[in-house]
Amino acid sequence: MVRQLDYPAMKAVFTRFRDLEAEPKGELEHVNAYTLLVAVALSAQATDKGVNRATRGLFALADTPEKMLALGEEGLIEHIRTIGLYRTKAKNVIKLSQRLIDAYGGEVPSSRAALMTLPGVGRKTANVVLNMWFRLPAQAVDTHIFRVGNRSGLAPGRDEAAVERAIEDNVPAEFQQHAHHWLILHGRYICLARKPKCGICPISDWCLFEEKT
Structure with a gap:
């Protein structure tokens, strides 16, 4: 059974992400x-x-x-x-x-x-x-976002394409631009694959992960 956060929870999660880092940045260095x-x-x-x-x-x-x-x-x-x-x-x-x-x-x-x-x-x-670069609300789903989306209930899907659609369909429009970066950074530093840092997770109140540590 697919477990998906409802709209109020989605809005609360992304509001929390925005409060913590209003303008998240990608970590690949570039000049143009x-x-x-x-x-x-x-x-x-x-x-x-x-x-x-x-x-x-x-x-x-x-x-x-x-x-x-x-x-x-x-x-x-x-x-x-x-x-x-x-x-x-x-x-x-x-x-x-x-x-x-x-x-x-x-x-x-x-x-x-x-x-x-x-x-x-x-x-x-x-x-x-x-x-x-072009500031379009495109959602690039990597292994971190796939894991966070499914584990938390933010964007469940059986493959990367389904997770991408779930983000586009369910994340409130005001958060679409930065959703990709918030989720990838969360997966890279907090919601780790083997040992997620649930004790310091800023969205644990809403996360649907059943094995919270």
């Missing part, structure tokens, strides 16, 4: 839309901290598609060797950089459909860029 796109593409199956360590030097040299192509695939690899699947990711970054130039004049498009035509860019990556 292009570097954000690249950072998110590199972050698949990697930590934000690991990506940031690799991209600080990279983005100092290549912060546009043109500069990335000039650096080349092997030059890019030298910067991202510490990131998982770095060879595949390097190929995709070079290909997406070329497509940005060929199809979009070197600019990152603000359309999910357009973003998803870029090599290595799926719905989750597109949603992060739309949310963080």
Whole structure:
């Protein structure tokens, strides 16, 4: 049986999140839309901290598609060797950089459909860029948000797509813009997979998790 928080509880939870951090920020370092796109593409199956360590030097040299192509695939690899699947990711970054130039004049498009035509860019990556750079209420569901959504009753769903729809359908409109970041940060630092920190959880009053510690 799917357990979903009712509207008053949903509003109370997100009001609490907003009271604690009105403007939550993503943790991937970037200087423009292009570097954000690249950072998110590199972050698949990697930590934000690991990506940031690799991209600080990279983005100092290549912060546009043109500069990335000039650096080349092997030059890019030298910067991202510490990131998982770095060879595949390097190929995709070079290909997406070329497509940005060929199809979009070197600019990152603000359309999910357009973003998803870029090599290595799926719905989750597109949603992060739309949310963080273009300030659209797109919900990028990762493992943290999937866990928090189901465990708490905020956004239950059998897969990431269902959790995304649950957030879009049930989170009050005033909280949609930042819902993604509040939930991911909550999952990253409080609602941990193995040992959730229920004792210091700011939304424990409403959470439906039956095994609260």
